[in-house]
Amino acid sequence: MPRKHIESLLEKEIGLSPESIGPETIAKAVQARMRANGLMETRAYLSLLRRSKAEWDELVEAVVIPETWFFRNRQSFTFLGLWAKRKWLPKHKGNVLRVLSIASSTGEEPYSIAMALLDAGLSEKRFSIVSADISKNAVRKARLGFYGPESFRGNDVSFRERYFDATNDGYQLHLSVLKTVLFLRKNVLSNQFLSEDSPYDIIFCRNLLIYLSPLARQKVMGVIDRLLAKTGIFFVGHAERPLVTALGLQLIKEPRVFAFRRAVDSDVSKAPVRPKPRGKFERRRHRNDKASHAHRTHTIPGSAKRPDPVGNNSYPVTNRRQPSTKKMELLDRARQRADKGDLEEAIRLCGEVLDQDTTHVQAHYLQGLIFLAMANEEDAEKWLGKAVYLDPEHHDALNHLALIAEHRGDGKTSTQLRQRVKRLRRKEGVH
Numbered sequence: 001m002p003r004k005h006i007e008s009l010l011e012k013e014i015g016l017s018p019e020s021i022g023p024e025t026i027a028k029a030v031q032a033r034m035r036a037n038g039l040m041e042t043r044a045y046l047s048l049l050r051r052s053k054a055e056w057d058e059l060v061e062a063v064v065i066p067e068t069w070f071f072r073n074r075q076s077f078t079f080l081g082l083w084a085k086r087k088w089l090p091k092h093k094g095n096v097l098r099v100l101s102i103a104s105s106t107g108e109e110p111y112s113i114a115m116a117l118l119d120a121g122l123s124e125k126r127f128s129i130v131s132a133d134i135s136k137n138a139v140r141k142a143r144l145g146f147y148g149p150e151s152f153r154g155n156d157v158s159f160r161e162r163y164f165d166a167t168n169d170g171y172q173l174h175l176s177v178l179k180t181v182l183f184l185r186k187n188v189l190s191n192q193f194l195s196e197d198s199p200y201d202i203i204f205c206r207n208l209l210i211y212l213s214p215l216a217r218q219k220v221m222g223v224i225d226r227l228l229a230k231t232g233i234f235f236v237g238h239a240e241r242p243l244v245t246a247l248g249l250q251l252i253k254e255p256r257v258f259a260f261r262r263a264v265d266s267d268v269s270k271a272p273v274r275p276k277p278r279g280k281f282e283r284r285r286h287r288n289d290k291a292s293h294a295h296r297t298h299t300i301p302g303s304a305k306r307p308d309p310v311g312n313n314s315y316p317v318t319n320r321r322q323p324s325t326k327k328m329e330l331l332d333r334a335r336q337r338a339d340k341g342d343l344e345e346a347i348r349l350c351g352e353v354l355d356q357d358t359t360h361v362q363a364h365y366l367q368g369l370i371f372l373a374m375a376n377e378e379d380a381e382k383w384l385g386k387a388v389y390l391d392p393e394h395h396d397a398l399n400h401l402a403l404i405a406e407h408r409g410d411g412k413t414s415t416q417l418r419q420r421v422k423r424l425r426r427k428e429g430v431h
């Protein structure tokens with residue numbers, strides 16, 4: 001079947017797993033490209049794809065997911081800055097810290113690394129950042145360093161004042177930061193990927209592995225193994241930790257820091273790199289760290305007992321206040337209103353949470369449940385779909401989506417979603 005053939009090509013060439021992104025997403029992208037080329041037959045499009053490198057590039061643009069923002073998972077950047085200042089700088093007088101950001105999308109990630117290092121006291125000359133992404137549009141945008149409000153999420157965007165100039169249309173990154181990052185358009189799965197480069201002290205490869213097939217993941221991990229210095233640190237996305245632990249790297253045990261080092265390491269001390277508590281409140285929070293963590297893993301009705309993996313973005317370790325509490329309170333109120341049948345008010349309260357944090361998984365999920373309660377499956381599907389987009393391992397949202405697809409008579413999607421949940425459960429050892 002030509003459609004399956006296109007899926008296989010994408011899997012082979014760029015590693016994309018049709019199951020993780022959803023075959024329907026690929027089908028939509030293919031249809032859009034067929035329309036753009038005035039083609040009616042998938043077979044004819046497949047033949048065009050084989051002949052034309054330019055069309056192949058367009059299809060890649062249509063299927064990749066460029067979602068990113070500055071200081072995504074802030075704690076990882078806080079950790080990086082503190083590590084660079086306290087552990088790396090004192091031992092590397094005159095050296096340059098080498099950083100690699102794979103799947104850097106439109107540049108928010110590597111530029112956040114640069115800002116974190118500058119904030120930690122490293123001058124621009126003391127670090128170099130190489131960034132690679134397969135998407136030509138993403139790399140083009142990254143090189144410009146010009147961003148709209150969607151790139152600045154979470155409560156703390158104070159860095160924008162220090163490193164950007166505001167214009168009528170958006171924010172321009174200062175040239176001094178822009179210059180610290182070299183953007184390359186590269187496929188991480190290509191055999192030549194940075195084949196001449198010496199090892200890097202820091203590698204970020206976040207929110208790519210989750211979209212890849214098992215074989216492609218293995219290849220990427222081979223690349224990491226080749227390019228990570230003996231004492232290097234490897235940062236992944238929140239959902240990607242289980243994929244890396246299997247490869248013999250050691251998780252760095254810091255709250256909400258998703259990073260690894262090689263099993264034997266002399267540079268990263270076993271002693272944790274934590275910000276020193278400053279004010280009274282912070283000291284209390286330090287003591288109550290465990291309790292506050294438990295608090296953060298609050299769940300909503302019908303959801304699995306698992307932590308909110310994305311809410312962390314607006315919960316910087318160094319903040320004196322506890323901004324996520326406000327969101328939790330709002331979400332609790334939304335739940336209570338929903339339980340009482342006041343669905344309009346519940347939606348309004350969810351909206352307030354999302355105004356503060358556009359990537360709040362549980363707020364999206366709750367909105368989905370509320371629309372289900374209103375028998376509005378179309379909107380429910382949108383909200384639940386967004387929850388799954390933000391947390392691809394959200395069992396409950398996936399289960400509801402399967403039911404909605406079933407009601408719609410889309411047995412194929414429903415089965416695929418259920419199988420996805422099954423695989424997740426198997427992976428987590430839950431049967």
Ligand SMILES: C[S@@+](CC[C@H](N)C(=O)[O-])C[C@H]1O[C@@H](n2cnc3c(N)ncnc32)[C@H](O)[C@@H]1O
Nearest residue numbers: 014064066068103105133134135187188206207
């Ligand atoms: C969700 S974004 C991740 C951005 C950033 N790392 C983050 O976590 O915010 C995924 C990126 O992976 C890129 N990508 C997908 N397949 C790739 C490949 N085979 N080689 C290099 N980049 C790839 C996409 O173009 C997209 O920009």
